[in-house]
Amino acid sequence: MRRQRYTSDLTRQQFKRLEPLLPTGKAGGRPRTVDLYEVMCAIMYVLQNGCAWRNLPHDFPAWETVYGYFRRFQYDGTWEAVNRFLVRRTRRKAKRDPEPSAGSIDSQTVRCAPQAGIRGVDAGKKTNGRKRHLVVDALGLLLVVYVTGGGVQDRVAAPILLGILAKRHPRLKHIWADGGYLGEVVTWAEKVLGWVVEIVHRISGQRGFVVRPRRWVVERSLAWLTRCRRLTRDFEGRPETTEAWCYLASIRLMLRRLDPAA
DNA sequence: AGCAGTATGGCAAGGTTTTA
DNA sequence: TAAAACCTTGCCATACTGCT
DSSP states (O other): OOSOOOTTOOOHHHHHHHGGGSOOOOTTSSOOOSOHHHHHHHHHHHHHHOOOGGGOOTTSSOHHHHHHHHHHHHHTTHHHHHHHHHHHHHHHHTTSOSSOSEEEEEEEEEEBOTTOSSOOOOSSOOOOEEEEEEEEETTOOEEEEEEEETTOOHHHHHHHHHHHHHHHOTTOOEEEEOGGGOSHHHHHIIIIIOOEEEEOOOOTTOOSOOOOTTTHHHHHHHHHHHTSGGGTTBOOSSHHHHHHHHHHHHHHHHHHHHSOOO
16 A cells, blocks of 8 residues: 555455445546545544544545445445345344344434535424434444434334334334434324334433443444544535435444454 | 646635724 | 624635646
């Protein structure tokens, strides 16, 4: 390797697993010359270190190029597709059916960076935030993420989230949720999707952090996301971009789990 | 012809600094 | 002290060049 390594770099082995899942260059024009490995390392650099695109270190390909790939793979659904593939792969390795039958739903609000362009619209609350609604499987792997303005209530986002989920994961039929999802969602999911949404209640009398079965899994996943600096705040102009970063964080996690660095 | 890589510049919407 | 000017950074459009 020409340049010195960053701790955010993928290993060659991890990239070998990832590469076949990425679109190849189209024929009929100028052939692709940048090294996709370097592009992916650059994207992982931004994810882990949270730097602005324009400040991408110069030993990576030009930031416009890296940003271009990031956008393209976002628009054509590559990140999401790669995530879904790796979820299946990771589950198989864990001796589970590749298609999950149960998931946990939760959300997390983070502050927006001051100069981020268009923000999500906050309903009611004045906090300048974005909310990440997500569903993970029993292993805590990311199945779907949906980003809204900070004021959107969980029970409002849930039907949209579960609707997307139903299309992607036909085997799903059981969702664990917390008290914030009490109400219509439960009956809606049962009626429309044929799913059971089970509320895991906080045991009355207990205070502070209490481990509740099926809840700590998704809470741990949320913590995984915020370990990436790009995701500790919301720097993005568009909610879909935050979703892309979430999938990338998930992808990185699974790549490391499947091919640990020696 | 048409794709790939890069540069350039502008917009939006905040924040900060300078100026009147 | 208020207004104006400037900076920042995601996002977008466009253009230019190189290549098959």
